[in-house]
Amino acid sequence: xxxxxxxxxxxxxxxxxxxxxxxxxxxxxxxxxxxxxxxxxxxxxxxxxxxxxxxxxxxxxxxxxxxxxxxxxxxxxxxxxxxxxxxxxxxxxxxxxxxxxxxxxxxxxxxxxxxxxxxxxxxxxxxxxxxxxxxxxxxxxxxxxxxxxxxxxxxxxxxxxxxxxxxxxxxxxxxxxxxxxxxxxxxxxxxxxxxxxxxxxxxxxxxxxxxxxxxxxxxxxxxxxxxxxxxxxxxxxxxxxxxxxxxxxxxxxxxxxxxxxxxxxxxxxxxxxxxx
Amino acid sequence: xxxxxxxxxxxxxxxxxxxxxxxxxxxxxxxxxxxxxxxxxxxxxxxxxxxxxxxxxxxxxxxxxxxxxxxxxxxxxxxxxxxxxxxxxxxxxxxxxxxxxxxxxxxxxxxxxxxxxxxxxxxxxxxxxxxxxxxxxxxxxxxxxxxxxxxxxxxxxxxxxxxxxxxxxxxxxxxxxxxxxxxxxxxxxxxxxxxxxxxxxxxxxxxxxxxxxxxxxxxxxxxxxxxxxxxxxxxxxxxxxxxxxxxxxxxxxxxxxxxxxxxxxxxxxxxxxxxxxxxxxxxxxxxxxxxxxxxxxxxxxxxxxxxxxxxxx
Numbered sequence: 322x323x324x325x326x327x328x329x330x331x332x333x334x335x336x337x338x339x340x341x342x343x344x345x346x347x348x349x350x351x352x353x354x355x356x357x358x359x360x361x362x363x364x365x366x367x368x369x370x371x372x373x374x375x376x377x378x379x380x381x382x383x384x385x386x387x388x389x390x391x392x393x394x395x396x397x398x399x400x401x402x403x404x405x406x407x408x409x410x411x412x413x414x415x416x417x418x419x420x421x422x423x424x425x426x427x428x429x430x431x432x433x434x435x436x437x438x439x440x441x442x443x444x445x446x447x448x449x450x451x452x453x454x455x456x457x458x459x460x461x462x463x464x465x466x467x468x469x470x471x472x473x474x475x476x477x478x479x480x481x482x483x484x485x486x487x488x489x490x491x492x493x494x495x496x497x498x499x500x501x502x503x504x505x506x507x508x509x510x511x512x513x514x515x516x517x518x519x520x521x522x523x524x525x526x527x528x529x530x531x532x533x534x535x536x537x538x539x540x541x542x543x544x545x546x547x548x549x550x551x552x553x554x555x556x557x558x559x560x561x562x563x564x565x566x567x568x569x570x571x572x573x574x575x576x577x578x579x580x581x582x583x584x585x586x587x588x589x590x591x592x593x594x595x596x597x
Numbered sequence: 598x599x600x601x602x603x604x605x606x607x608x609x610x611x612x613x614x615x616x617x618x619x620x621x622x623x624x625x626x627x628x629x630x631x632x633x634x635x636x637x638x639x640x641x642x643x644x645x646x647x648x649x650x651x652x653x654x655x656x657x658x659x660x661x662x663x664x665x666x667x668x669x670x671x672x673x674x675x676x677x678x679x680x681x682x683x684x685x686x687x688x689x690x691x692x693x694x695x696x697x698x699x700x701x702x703x704x705x706x707x708x709x710x711x712x713x714x715x716x717x718x719x720x721x722x723x724x725x726x727x728x729x730x731x732x733x734x735x736x737x738x739x740x741x742x743x744x745x746x747x748x749x750x751x752x753x754x755x756x757x758x759x760x761x762x763x764x765x766x767x768x769x770x771x772x773x774x775x776x777x778x779x780x781x782x783x784x785x786x787x788x789x790x791x792x793x794x795x796x797x798x799x800x801x802x803x804x805x806x807x808x809x810x811x812x813x814x815x816x817x818x819x820x821x822x823x824x825x826x827x828x829x830x831x832x833x834x835x836x837x838x839x840x841x842x843x844x845x846x847x848x849x850x851x852x853x854x855x856x857x858x859x860x861x862x863x864x865x866x867x868x869x870x871x872x873x874x875x876x877x878x879x880x881x882x883x884x885x886x887x888x889x890x891x892x893x894x895x896x897x898x899x900x901x902x903x904x905x906x907x908x909x910x
Contacts, residue, residue, distance in 0.1 A: 328718070335713050336720055336727075343730045346781060349753065350742040366753040410637035418623065419630035425638055432641045436842045436888045438861040439881035442868040443648035443655065466644035469637055527735050529845040530861075534869055545737035549849060561751050568738040579733035580726055587725065590786070591793035 347572075354565035361561040375562035376570070385567055387539035388547035392571070395457050395543060396525040399464035403521050404514060406465070407472030414473065415480035429470035437467060441534040448535060455536045460543070463531050468521040475520065475589045479513025516589040519578050526575055544571045649885060655878035662872035675879035684863065685880075689887075692859045694772070696840040699779040703836055704829070706780065707787030714788065715795045732785040740849035743778040771855040778846050783839070787832055794828020795821070834895040838888060860884050 349366065354375050356368040363369065379385040414422055444463065445454070453459035483506065491501040532546040548567050551560050579586060659671045679685050714724055731739065746752040747770070749763035764770030798821050806816045822829075844861040847853055853862040864884060868877030 332713075332717055332719065335717070336724055339710065339713065339724060340727050342781070343727045343785075346739065346742045346746065347730060347734065349746050350738065353742075353745060353751070362751045364751065364753055364756045406636045406640060409633040413630040413633035417626050417630040417633070419627045419634075421634075422630075425634050428638060428641055432645055434838050434888060434892050435645055436861070436881075436884050438842060438844055438864050439652060439885045440645065440648045441865065442874055442877045442881050443651040445868065446655070446874060447648065447651065462644060466640055469641055473637060523733070527737075529737050529848070530865075533848070534865065545735060545845075548737055548741060559750075561745060564741055565745070568735070568741050571735050572733075572738050575735065576730065576733045579729050583722075583726055583729055587729075587789055591789055 350565050350568050350572075353561060354569045356562060356565075358562055375566035379563050379566050379570070382563075383539060384542075384547050384551070385544075385563075388542050388544045389570070391457070391539075391541055392526060392543040392545075395460050395464065395541070396522055398457070399461045399468065399525045400518055400522045402461070403465045403468035403472050404476075404518050407469055407476050407517070408514065410469075411473050411476035411480050414477040415483075416485065426473075429473050432467065433470035435467075437463070437530050441530065444531075445534055455538055455541050457541055459535050460528075460531055460541060463535070464525045464528060468524050471524070472517050472521055475517045476513055479516070479589070480510065482513075483509045512585060513589070516582065516585040519582055520586060520589055523575055523578070526571070649882075652878040652881045652885075655874050656882050658875050660874040660878075662874060671875070675875045676883070678876060679879045679883065684858075685883075687856070688858050688860050688863045691857060692841060692843065692861075695776060695779070695843055695857075695859065696837060699776045699783075700833060700836050700840050702776070702780045703784045703787045704833060707784045707791055707832070710784065710788035711791035711795055714792050728785045728788060730785075731782050732789075734782070736782060736845045737849060739782045740778055740846040743774060743781070744850050747774040765851070765855070768856045771850065771857050775846055775850055775857060778850075779840065779843065782846075783836060787836055790832035790835065791825070791828060794825040794832070797828070798824045830895060830899055834892065837891060837895070841888060841891060842884075860887070 352366060352368055353361065355371050355373070356363075357370045357372045357374070360368060360370050410425065413419065414425065440463065444459075448454040448456075448459050453462070485506070487505050487509075488501045491505045492498060496504065527545065528543070529545045529549075532543045533549065536542045536546060544567065548564055548571075551564050551567065656675050657670060657672060658668055659675075660668045710728060714721065714728065717724060734742075744765070746754050747764055749755045749760070749765070755764055758764075765774060802820050802824075803816055806820055811819070842861050843859045844865065847857055847859050847862050848865070851857060853859070853866065858866070860880070861884065864877060864880045867873050867880055871877075
C-alpha cells in the first residue's frame with residue numbers, strides 16, 4: 322500500500338520535473354511578450370504590468386506580416402512538392418522490385434547527413450547569377466530537397482504497413498482499378514501522408530540557415546530570419562517585447578500541430594529514423 | 598540474373614500460375630519504379646551534388662565578390678590559408694566542445710526521459726505531450742528565449758543565480774547558455790529515438806533477471822544497454838551530425854563573439870559577411886569532409902550499420 326503510494330509520488334515528481342524543464346522557457350517568452358516596454362528589462366519572470374500591445378505592434382509592421390506570409394507560402398509549397406515527390410518514390414521503394422533501391426536510400430541518407438551550410442556559398446552565388454536570390458523559389462528548392470530524405474523514409478515505412486492485397490480484393494469484388502485505389506488505398510495511406518506533411522512543414526517553417534543566407538528583403542524573408550533582424554526603436558534599444566511576441570506567434574501553429582498529432586508524429590519520426 | 602529468380606515482391610507472388618509473364622511484369626515494374634523514383638533522385642542529386650562540386654571549384658580560385666574581376670585559379674592555396682589559420686583550429690575546437698558536451702548530456706538526460714516515458718504507469722500521454730514541446734518550438738525562438746533569459750539586461754536567470762556580471766559577456770557563461778539551449782531543444786528527439794529502442798528490449802529478459810536477483814542498475818547496464826546499442830548509436834549519430842553543424846543558436850546568441858564561433862558560423866561569416874567565396878568554399882568543403890568522416894566513423898568503426906534503409910527486405 323505505502324509502496325504503491327511511494328511509486329505514485331515518484332512518478333508525479335518525475336512528471337513535475339519534466340514539465341518544469343520543458344515549459345519554463347516557453348512560459349518565459351510568453352510572459353516577456355506580455356510585458357510593457359517599460360518593464361521588459363526588469364528581469365522578473367512574471368510580468369508586473371501586462372499588455373497586449375506588443376502583438377498589435379508586430380502586426381502593424383511590414384517586416385513581420387510580410388515574413389509571416391512568406392513563411393506560410395514557402396512552407397506550404399515546399400511541403401506539397403516534397404511530399405508529392407517523396408510519395409511516388411516511397412511507393413516504389415515499399416512496393417516494387419527494382420535494382421538501385423539501396424542506392425536511392427543511400428543517396429537519401431547522404432543528403433540527410435549533409436551539412437547544409439556547405440551549400441550556402443554555392444547557392445548564394447548561383448542564385449544571384451540566375452535571379453533566384455531573395456525569391457520564393459530560391460528557398461523552396463533547398464527546403465524541398467532537404468525534406469525529401471526524411472519524407473521518403475517516413476512514407477516508405479508507412480506504405481510498407483498498408484495491406485495492399487485489399488486493392489486486388491476490391492477489384493475482384495467488381496471495383497474498377499481507380500475505385501479500388503480511391504476507396505481502399507487512399508484512406509489507408511492518408512494518415513502516413515498527413516504525418517509526413519506535418520513533419521516536413523515543421524522542418525521548412527523552422528529553417529534559419531537558408532532563410533538568413535538566401536534572402537535579404539521582405540520579398541522572401543521568412544519569420545525566423547525576420548526575428549533575428551527586428552529593428553528596434555533606435556539602434557541601441559533591443560525590441561524585446563516585439564521579438565517575444567513574434568516568437569510566440571510563429572510557435573503557436575507548430576505547437577498546436579505537434580500536440581494534436583503527437584502520437585502520429587512520434588511514430589512517424591521513429592519509423593523514419595530507427596527501424597532496422 | 599533475370600528478374601524471375603529475384604526475390605519477388607508481394608504482387609508478383611500472387612501470379613505464380615502465369616509464370617511466363619513474370620519477366621515481362623518484372624520489366625514493367627522496373628520501368629514504373631524508375632519513373633517513380635527518378636524525380637526524387639534527380640532533385641536530391643541536382644541540389645546537393647551540383648553545388649558541392651561548384652564549392653570545390655570555387656575553393657580552388659581566388660574568388661572575392663568585392664573584387665569580381667580579380668578571380669583566378671589558385672590551386673590549393675585557399676586550403677593552405679584555412680588550415681594554417683589559428684581561427685580555423687579554434688573554431689574546430691569550439692565545435693567539438695559544444696558537440697561532445699551537448700550530445701553527452703542529451704544522451705544521459707534523453708535516456709532518463711525515455712525510461713520515464715517507457716515505464717510510467719499513468720499520464721503517459723501528458724508526459725509525451727510536454728516532452729515534445731521543445732521539439733515543436735522553432736529553433737530560432739528557442740535560442741531567442743534562452744538568450745533573453747540569460748542576458749543581464751532582460752533575463753531572469755542572472756537574477757535567480759544572483760550574478761552581478763553579465764553571464765553572456767564572458768566565454769564560460771556563454772558556453773553554458775548555448776549548451777543549455779541545445780540540450781533543451783534536442784533532448785526530446787533523442788528521447789524519442791531511444792524510446793523506440795527501449796520498446797525492442799523484451800520484458801521477459803528483465804523479469805528473468807529480476808528473478809535471478811539482479812538489481813535495477815545491473816538489469817539496466819547488462820540487459821537494456823547492450824540490447825539498445827543499435828538504437829543508441831543511431832540516435833547519437835543523428836544528434837552528433839546535427840550538433841556539429843550548429844549555427845542557429847550561436848547566430849542568435851552573439852554570431853560567434855566571445856569565442857563561440859563554430860565551423861558553420863565561420864563558414865557563414867567568410868561567405869556572406871566578408872563575401873570571400875574562395876576561402877568560404879574551402880571552409881564549406883572541409884566542413885563537408887569532417888561531417889562525412891564522423892558519419893563513416895560511426896557507421897564503420899562503431900557499427901551503427903543499421904542505416905534506416907536496410908529494412909527494405
